[in-house]
Amino acid sequence: MNNPDFYLFNLSEMKDRCPELTPYSVVCLQEAERMNILVTEIRRSLAELTRGLKGELNMTDHMEALMNCLIMNTRPPGWEKLA
Numbered sequence: 842m843n844n845p846d847f848y849l850f851n852l853s854e855m856k857d858r859c860p861e862l863t864p865y866s867v868v869c870l871q872e873a874e875r876m877n878i879l880v881t882e883i884r885r886s887l888a889e890l891t892r893g894l895k896g897e898l899n900m901t902d903h904m905e906a907l908m909n910c911l912i913m914n915t916r917p918p919g920w921e922k923l924a
Contacts, residue, residue: 879923
């Protein structure tokens with residue numbers, strides 16, 4: 842589970858499993874690609890925030906906003922933009 846690609850959809854494998862690209866399969870592939878982008882950003886921003894909280898990085902306004910959103914149980918704007 843420490844593999845960063847563990848949580849991502851394998852788009853090439855998904856395309857190979859579709860014998861023909863119907864409108865539904867195209868939408869499915871597009872949504873999987875968007876989900877991969879979102880999951881990658883979530884993992885990146887959480888890793889950055891973790892490093893900031895440990896003191897390895899300077900806390901930026903973006904990191905504080907992310908922290909506040911997580912505390913308040915709301916979606917961070919950076920994540921919402923990609924969703």
